[in-house]
Amino acid sequence: MLYVFLIMNLIAFTVFGLDKWKATHHKRRFSEFSLLILTFLGGTVGAILAMMIFRHKVSKKSFLWKFGIIILIQILLFYFLNLKY
Numbered sequence: 333m334l335y336v337f338l339i340m341n342l343i344a345f346t347v348f349g350l351d352k353w354k355a356t357h358h359k360r361r362f363s364e365f366s367l368l369i370l371t372f373l374g375g376t377v378g379a380i381l382a383m384m385i386f387r388h389k390v391s392k393k394s395f396l397w398k399f400g401i402i403i404l405i406q407i408l409l410f411y412f413l414n415l416k417y
Contacts, residue, residue, distance in 0.1 A: 337374055344375025348382030348389075355388070364395055372402050 347362060347370055354361045367389070371379045379399070382388060389395045 340370070340374035341376075341378030341381075343378070344370040345378035345382045348379055349386050352382075352386040352388035364389075364398075367395075368398055368402060371399060372406070376403060376406060 344367075348367060351362045351367065353359075367379070383390055389399075
């Protein structure tokens with residue numbers, strides 16, 4: 333399980349960084365939906381690190397709202413799944 337977590341965060345970090353590079357070079361980019369799905373599927377830490385390091389998507393309020401909602405959903409899922417066990 334730890335390896336899956338590490339791989340998902342590495343993928344998210346890489347994709348966020350690549351998307352920032354594509355944005356600065358006027359290339360075709362990843363959709364916000366793709367970035368948010370990567371985050372939801374376990375890449376939250378990698379996404380946050382990439383956002384801070386690359387300064388990517390940090391000024392786009394609509395993205396930050398969606399990102400925050402995903403983090404809230406993950407916290408609630410983690411909480412309720414841990415209550416079950």
